[in-house]
Amino acid sequence: MEDLGRSSMRFFSDQRICYADILPPNEARARIEVAVLNFLRILNSRDPAISSLPLVNRKWSNSRVSKGLLTDVSRIFLCRSFCIRSLMRVKATKAFVRVWKVMEMCFRILIQEKRVTQRELFYLLICDSPEYFSSQLEVNRTIQDVVALLQCSRYSLGIMASSRGIVAGRLLLQEPNQEVVDCSACGSSGYTISGDLNLIQTLILKTDARYIIVVEKHAIFQRLLEDGISNHIPSIIITAKGYPDIATRFLLHRMSSKFPGMPILALVDWNPAGLAILCTFKYGSIGMGLEAYRYACNVKWVGLRRDDLHLVPEQALIPLKPRDLQIAKSLMSSEVLQDEYREELASMIESGQRAEIEALFFHGYDYLGKYIAKKVVQANYI
Template identity: 30%
Template sequence: MESSLSNQFVEIDKLRAQLLEKVEIMADCQHVEEVIGSQEVLTRIENVILGVVTSLSKNEAPVLVLHNRFSWANISFDSAIGLQLTSQSAVTTIRSDCPSSVTKFAHILKILSVIYKLVQSNSYATKRDIYYNNTQLFGSQRNVDCIVDDISCMLKVPRRTLHVLATCKGLISGDLCYLEEDSTRVDCHSSSIAVAVSSNVVGIKNILYIVSSAKFVLIVEKDATFQRLLDDDFCTKLSPCIMITGKGVPDVNSRLMVRKLWDTLHIPVFALVDADPHGIEIMCIYKYGSVSMSFEAHSLTVPSVMWLGLLPSDLRRLRVPEDALIPLTQRDESKLNSLLRRPYVTSQPDWQREMELMQRSKVKAEIQSLTTIAPDFLTSIYLPNKLRYGGWV
């Protein structure tokens, strides 16, 4: 295999050339993310508080207006960007005089005050720090996470500009070195130990400080599969590449990192996920974004992501043993039907055909099912052949 590496990835090299040709077109299709300075963030927070004070001075109950981030009715789709929150999206009113919303009203004001101090002092805190600063008030970490995103959407400010960081669960490995904002050098070349994805991806210094000769980026759905590829030294044995996993549903930092690599290196991005509705949805989050974070689509989505595997059609083609296939549950079928109704499916007819095949066969399979063919089938045969002959959709 090593002797033919120069000829192995002709399809990927062609694909990279096509991507480079499209970079300018894609840039024209997407709005450049507005650079918002600290003073502007402070001003926007002050305007929110001014509105609250003005209402109080008029003996009126203060209200806060939030975009409804969880409704498909507020979402539009652009194939060059992904899912976006529409400018005329429906809103939710958080009233200070309503028993059902007064607690959330208080949470928002408290977190706004925390953010104001962070931005003003040019310091940072994690969402976990904010929660543990007043656990009795916030009740749960999930409340804090949701409110920080609500504030980001309300102020029209990327969350990282609020100086609030999230603890990252993602891992990255492969042919990549970069500099953090504080000039710490991060080397991802280790063949045995992965590096945690940065909690401040935006702070990674660009272009000259991101060094890689990778041919492609491989998104891996599961940590177990990622570790298997790492143990098999996949990133160097086959071809220089970069692997990243969000350990299931990806956190924002993992998505930011994939987007950063795509923007900087202009190389193909492939997804390796289970042949089940959950895996497909995870892949769609990387490619098209999520409804709840659609207000940040421009910096989180990678519309060029390609589905490398595991494809439903692979199960029949490779004759995966019947005892390795799992019947779809009612919940799986519901999720699959939901995916087929998504606005982006019509722009991906090959994906649609694969999902319809799963719908008809009523079975799913994990990536690990390939070990029933041979223990090293994934790394020695499946992935090399897929990448060599263009077996992606």
């Protein structure tokens, strides 16, 4: 225990560490204990004071993009800039208390050797401290505050990822001591991805696929499977049904590590939201703060692209909405966006229009598979 305490004390004194560690429960508990002891030590000093909580700043201005020496994957990291939560600031008072409440609840969960989803944690907290928690968003933000303070992953704190993702195609999955699941036999429903990141980490993965295809929308995912895309193009198909959740990103990251060199191709709408989804898979998200880098993969944008707009009927083009322009502005201000993506985004803004994948059905319901096959050939992924 003494070594564990020393390790945690070194952690709190080392501001160079700006990523979230994956810790066993005993060390995660030790970091919470050290945070509490530091707080009490300041309160009981000769000049007692209410200490502030130094949190790694989770803003784009504090991010940088790092590219590995032996890989094409770029990832988002956070730099050595800190913000604080303090009782001395009126607007931050409740946020300060919420951090301690979430840490307390996580400590209980770890002691009981349990895991909870963010939604379950929300209900635990509103029942325990309704005066401090009124929405899921407050809980989600506070979880990120705790991650930024303790610099360990949410999973280390006993918080599971909620998963919307499904996977299908030429992939065999096997949980330890369980039967093999053939994802090609799951039909258009696919295999539901677990929110248990430890289970995803221990999955045995096998495939004879040559590509992984990431699809933005569930309806497109089902259409591709109904058209037998994984047989025509030997592939694994995966979707998060919109903005990617952690579990789906983690499984994709695991597959990219297990099958290095296998192209990961993204099929998203030609609009700012589609590009944001692709970038989240490719680089990680600043919203994930210190955990962003763990889920990055070298995803390639296969479509829709501006060169494909001639395939979309003019009447199927949709005007950009204010929300689209807001997302576009955020992406443009990010250093993570590579030049060709920035040009695509500029074209969207200049045209004032967006195109959705479903517009390709103008050429027939079976056209999407042909479109992907053509793009794969054009991109020299064969």
